[in-house]
Amino acid sequence: MSSSLKDKVAIVTGAGGGIGSVTAILFAERCAKVYVADYREDIALVTVNKIRSKGGWAEPLTFDLRDADQIKSAMDKVAREQGGIDILYNCAADCSPESFPLDKNIEDMDIPTWDKAFSINVRGTMLCCKYALPHMKSGATIINTSSNTGLQGFQMLNAYTCTKAAIIQMTRCIATTHGKKGIRCNAVAPGMVLTKPNLENTPKVVRDIVESETLLPSLGMPEDIANVVAFLASDESKYMTGQVVVADGGTWIHAPGFAQMNALMANAPH
Numbered sequence: 001m002s003s004s005l006k007d008k009v010a011i012v013t014g015a016g017g018g019i020g021s022v023t024a025i026l027f028a029e030r031c032a033k034v035y036v037a038d039y040r041e042d043i044a045l046v047t048v049n050k051i052r053s054k055g056g057w058a059e060p061l062t063f064d065l066r067d068a069d070q071i072k073s074a075m076d077k078v079a080r081e082q083g084g085i086d087i088l089y090n091c092a093a094d095c096s097p098e099s100f101p102l103d104k105n106i107e108d109m110d111i112p113t114w115d116k117a118f119s120i121n122v123r124g125t126m127l128c129c130k131y132a133l134p135h136m137k138s139g140a141t142i143i144n145t146s147s148n149t150g151l152q153g154f155q156m157l158n159a160y161t162c163t164k165a166a167i168i169q170m171t172r173c174i175a176t177t178h179g180k181k182g183i184r185c186n187a188v189a190p191g192m193v194l195t196k197p198n199l200e201n202t203p204k205v206v207r208d209i210v211e212s213e214t215l216l217p218s219l220g221m222p223e224d225i226a227n228v229v230a231f232l233a234s235d236e237s238k239y240m241t242g243q244v245v246v247a248d249g250g251t252w253i254h255a256p257g258f259a260q261m262n263a264l265m266a267n268a269p270h
Contacts, residue, residue, distance in 0.1 A: 004234045005032035009082040011061065011075075012036060013128060014092030016043030018195040019145075021050075022222040023089060023229050028056030030230060032087065035078055037061040039092075065092055065124025072131040079135035087233045088132045088142045093163070094120040097201040103157045114159045121163035122170070129174055129185075138182025143232045144171045146189040148248040164189070168244050175242030184241040186232045191248025193220045212259035215250025 010027045014020035016038035028034045028051040036051070036058055038044040044060035051058035061078065063070035078085055094117055102113040125144055132142070149157065150164030167187060174185035192198060192210045211219050228247045231237055246252055 002029070003031040004236065005030040005087070005230070008032040008086040008233070009078065009084065010034050010087035010089065010233065011078060011085060011128075011132065012089045012091060013065070013124075014038060014090075015047050016040070017046070018091075018197065019190070019193060019222045019225045020089075020091035021047040023091065023226040024058070025051055025054075025056075026223075026226045026230050027087070027089075027233070028058055029054070030234075032233075033057045033082065035059050035061040037063065037074065037092070039064050065120045065127070068127050068131075071124075071127045075128070075131040075135060084137055084140075085132050085135045086140050088128060088136075088140075089229055089233065090125045090128050090142070090144045090167075092120075092124065093145065094160075095197060097197070100157065100160070100201070103159045105156065106158050109158060117159035117163050118166075121160070122166045125167055126170060129170070133174075133178065133183070136183050139235075140183050141233055142171075142174060142183070142185040143229050144185070144187045146171070146187045146244060148189050148191045148246055148252040150189060151244075151246070151252055171244065172242045179241055184238070186237070186240055186242065187244045188225060188228050188232065189244050189246045189248070189252075190225045191220060191246075191251045193222055193225060195222055209259075210251065212262075213251050213254075214248070215254060215258070218249075220247065220249055 005027055010032045012020050012024040015024040015036040024034050024036050024047050036044045036047045041060050041062045048058040048060050061074050063074045102110050144167050146167045147164040149161040150168055154161045171185050171187040225247055228245055
């Protein structure tokens, strides 16, 4: 077991499931004290109990990303109990199966869908940073979650992808304003990851299209993203700030038509 995060006080939002849960467990395995944050305590406790069953340190932390007072109270609570905050990983976002079918192109966008995405994904991330930063000292770090779709044009999910682009700029701003204080801020930009919600709510035909455009043999797993986040949270990345680490198996970096070109070359005469 690595001790690269030994005695670090970490808050992971959206840690009741998916990438957030896997990352919280990994942080604990690396000897961090982990506050598992989610909007419902029963969901947070699922991850907390997994960590405790392995001998790790974890406590639930409950707040709604749309409620500034709840977020401030939660950050103050952690700082009061631990003397400060070393790591904030903002993983939570609105990825609900109720929201995504309504998230279309700009012309067809339902305005409440747009407002909900920004209130949770962007404003919520901003509030977590805003209220954690006063409790962070030199050596602390923030990792925000963007997406490779925040770097690309996309036919659908225009609200979601615009929020992920905004998070990249927020990351750069925090890195710029707080770097001389010794506080780092980076972002991770996953591609499609085989979380339970993606397996349940993303049609297989869509997953197959994305996988065909992925340069590596398969789509990523939550553990793949958690390992990147743990690196960004550790002193091993202490000279990195304001960066966007794209972890998508190479989906973003190649020219359009990769999958079709592969098929063409496979059928070409040798």
